[in-house]
Amino acid sequence: MKQLKPNESSCVRMRIWKPLATWLPMAVMVLTAACTTVTNPATGESELTTVSPAQERAIGAQEHPKVVAEFGGEYGDAQLKEYVNSIGQRLAKNAELPADTFTFTLLDSPVVNAFALPGGYVYVTRGLLTLLSDESELAGVMGHEIGHVTARHGARRQTRGTIANILAAGVGILTGNRQVAQLGQVAAQGFMAS
8 A cells, every 4th residue: 555645644634624624514515405303293203305395295186196007097996985084084183184185096006015105195905905904004094194294204304315415525525526416315215115
């Protein structure tokens, strides 16, 4: 390994610290501007977020038709749809968010799944219904999904992604290397997927 001479060592430090001194305050300003403080309905604690509750509802409303189309549409049996909705609404009455925040949809898909989108959109597939033994199992699954919405898990994930991408871009700027920035973004996506 090559030893740096004393004046070379200080030049290397200056090449790192000068961009850092410029970039760090800018990154703090961008993160501060991008974030707002909200109270998490599930915990009652304040948290920084880049996604407001109104934005969560807008995201859910925008993505809802796409999800319904992707999973084969809504299931056609009106009685079964009403059954799933009635269980969801009873559970939602005990959630930390208003019950009218939630929309429960039975999807016409053989895939075994239940999931939720930000803004209160909760989905159950007909494939999942075939595996459940009784109403309490369905209620357990739906309660779990209501919990994701109430705890703002989607907003948290998006906030972490935004912050990770800003940091990755900052590392790229700091190093002056586009490949390092791209590697940082890949790492941020991996972090999000975990």
